Amino acid sequence: MLIYGHRGARGEAPExxxxxxxxxxxxxxxxxxLDLHLSADHQLMVIHDPTLQRTTGIRGKVARHTAEQLTRLDARLGLSGWEQPCPIPTLEQLFQAFPQFEHYQLEVKSGSRAQAGPVLEAIMQLVDRYQLQDKVVITSASRHLLRHARDTRCPLPTGLVEEHGILDPVKSALRYQCRFLALSWKLCTPARIAQAQRHGLHVSVWTVNDPGLMLKLRDMGVDSLITDVPQLAVTVLDS
Incomplete structure (x- = not known):
């Protein structure tokens, strides 16, 4: 089973x-x-919330600031007690800093009907620039974004992020021609995982921080888990 670090290592450093x-x-x-929002100048910023307050202490929306302004902000409030400043990075800075990474789940948060096209175009440009076509999946809970990706034949694979399961998540993922299904662990059953995999979906489960749950999901046969504590996951799953 593969391990993905959630927002990097959210439990061990500022997300x-x-x-x-x-x-x-x-x-x-x-x-x-990791999570993506567009800045005012349509740069891809690595940040979860649409607002800045929780991680920087600054009021305001991400989309109202330029990338230059955002990269000057300190986002270490995401983990108390962290001593060194941690600027909000752009996705390009992340790609530049870590060529060692084998794969990225890029979760698009700014997936409104108006933003779907611009955010997909921005991702594709960066992925092409750094030749990461085989190392990226674009995931989102936004049906607007997934529909736009499907209808415009986006060349990058996509994935549905599903938390509530009101509609059948497997059918929803297939409707948008996704290749990943990112499920909340609360929605995981052996039958659902098997159903998804029969249809060719990679099942990635979030957010898994408990050792017992890690082992349970491994036994269910999930393809990958997303965790705040990568070091713990490596220790548990390698033991």
Whole structure:
């Protein structure tokens, strides 16, 4: 079973910062999941929330600031007690800093109908620039974004992020021609995982921090898990 570091190593360093991705790499985890929002000048910023307050202490929306302004902000409030400043990175800075990573789950948060096209175009340009076509999947809970990717024949694989399961997540993922299904662990059953895999979907489960749950999901046959604590996951799953 593959391991993805959630927002880098969210439980060990300030989330979605270069320090957090470095923590994942130090644990031997070379696959990461991260979140993307567009800045005011349509740069891809690695940050989870649409607002800045929780991780920087600054009021305001990500989309109202330029990339230059955002990269000057310190995002270490995501983990209390961290001593060194941690700027919000751009996706390009992440690609530049960590050529060692084998795969990225790029979760698009800014997936409104208006933003679907621009954010997909921005991702494709960066992926082409760094020749990462085989190392990226674009994931989202946004049906607008997944529909746009399908209808415009986006050349990069996509994945549905599903938390609530009100509709059948496997059928939904197939409707949008996804290749990944990123499930909340609460939605996981052996039957659902087997159903997804029969249809060719890679099942990636989040957010898994408990050792017992890691082992249970491995026994269910999930393809990968997403964890805040990559070092713990490596230890548990290698033992």
């Amino acid at each position: 979605n910062t270069l320090a957090s991705f470095d923590k994942a790499l130090q644990a031997g985890v070379t696959r990461v999941e």
